[in-house]
Amino acid sequence: DMKVTQMPRYLIKRMGENVLLECGQDMSHETMYWYRQDPGLGLQLIYISYDVDSNSEGDIPKGYRVSRKKREHFSLILDSAKTNQTSVYFCASRGTGGRQNTLYFGAGTRLSVL
Amino acid sequence: GEQVEQLPSSLIVQEGASVLINCSYTDSASVYFPWYKQEPGKRLQFIIDIRSNMERKQTQRLTLLFDKKTKHLSLHITATQPGDSAIYFCSASPSNNRIFFGDGTQLVVKP
Numbered sequence: 001d002m003k004v005t006q007m008p009r010y011l012i013k014r015m016g017e018n019v020l021l022e023c024g025q026d027m028s029h030e031t032m033y034w035y036r037q038d039p040g041l042g043l044q045l046i047y048i049s050y051d052v053d054s055n056s057e058g059d060i061p062k063g064y065r066v067s068r069k070k071r072e073h074f075s076l077i078l079d080s081a082k083t084n085q086t087s088v089y090f091c092a093s094r095g096t097g098g099r100q101n102t103l104y105f106g107a108g109t110r111l112s113v114l
Numbered sequence: 115g116e117q118v119e120q121l122p123s124s125l126i127v128q129e130g131a132s133v134l135i136n137c138s139y140t141d142s143a144s145v146y147f148p149w150y151k152q153e154p155g156k157r158l159q160f161i162i163d164i165r166s167n168m169e170r171k172q173t174q175r176l177t178l179l180f181d182k183k184t185k186h187l188s189l190h191i192t193a194t195q196p197g198d199s200a201i202y203f204c205s206a207s208p209s210n211n212r213i214f215f216g217d218g219t220q221l222v223v224k225p
Contacts, residue, residue, distance in 0.1 A: 004157075035215075040123075040217065041217060042215050042216060042217035042218050043203070048212070050211065059115075090157070094211065094213075101146040101163075101207045102163065103148070103158070103160070104160075105157040105158040105159070106157060107156070107157045
């Protein structure tokens with residue numbers, strides 16, 4: 001059963017604290033993504049990872065960094081979180097073969113920065 | 115880069131009605147167009163897709179139409195049920211691993 005798992009599901013942090021969001025997939029997909037979802041703004045791409053240690057900025061990378069040391073894990077890091085980073089964050093991995101342009105999404109992490 | 119626009123942003127219908135969600139894109143390099151459904155509080159899930167060499171695809175109560183000339187897609191859902199209530203996202207993918215999403219259409223189906 002193909003699965004993308006995100007941890008934690010809910011997180012409350014104070015402004016200035018560091019935040020680590022983790023994502024795992026069990027499908028050996030090479031390409032993974034981090035998106036944030038805000039009301040009325042759809043999905044905004046933060047970072048793409050093409051494989052281990054091969055990461056690329058998306059449309060809104062400022063204030064974020066990523067780490068991918070193993071193919072199955074992709075982490076999003078917020079150094080010194082800001083209140084405008086309150087959002088729902090989704091991780092996704094890109095399928096292969098006949099589904100090579102389909103994304104498999106995690107359940108999301110709802111982050112509140114106070 | 116690619117821009118994907120969806121209309122309407124929201125729809126409220128009675129159970130059994132049909133709905134149409136429109137989507138347009140700007141980059142002629144986009145060749146693959148998957149749609150996703152997000153039920154309240156849940157993850158996005160793939161529901162249907164179409165490639166740029168096709169004009170129509172149907173699966174159960176979903177019909178997806180594609181017009182390459184006008185860069186326009188439309189998703190038709192027939193015989194709607196309360197379980198169809200969700201946000202529907204159109205997306206477009208050129209061949210560079212980038213996948214661009216529309217802002218979503220919130221569908222509410224009233225019993």
